[in-house]
Amino acid sequence: DGGITQSPKYLFRKEGQNVTLSCEQNLNHDAMYWYRQDPGQGLRLIYYSQIVNDFQKGDIAEGYSVSREKKESFPLTVTSAQKNPTAFYLCASSMGRNNEKLFFGSGTQLSVL
């Protein structure tokens, strides 16, 4: 089945620790995105990538980093600089430039110990 796979489903971070969230897609989509979801705040864009080896900051990129070395993979690192990392993180992809439909993964819940 084609789709987007996020792992792990639950992740815990200690103070001062960097953690990496995985996102893999087999839909052959060019564009990939990372969103952060907090209760009552909807989805906020962290980073996006329209093509391999290129990515752009979204609205809340501080404290996060990404890479796009392969078309199917777009991992997100939550660094120790992100002071409030507890949230539900969603990865998405879309087919082309017109952004007519986003396909979402099932999310990763990150919590701070």
Add this chain to the structure above:
Amino acid sequence: AQSVTQLDSQVPVFEEAPVELRCNYSSSVSVYLFWYVQYPNQGLQLLLKYLSGSTLVKGINGFEAEFNKSQTSFHLRKPSVHISDTAEYFCAVSGGRGYQKVTFGTGTKLQVIP
């Protein structure tokens, strides 16, 4: 700049009753409009979208929405809800053709009461 406003954070409704979830947007250019649904602990899936053409858009699970340019609204409606419709619904806007960022509203939780 573009933005989306969903004024109702929660909407309780009895099973088999009609429902309307409100969405207003602002954008300086022509827009694409979307409604996504999120079931607990899952990602979002597309319910319906407006790109151009007919202002009444039909989606999955019996939902429909009407694009009203003069009122900058894109309200979601269903004539008769089921328990299985209990979920959170997000309205979203993007700036049209070519790559444009998708901006989401804060979501409306629909609670269907048996």
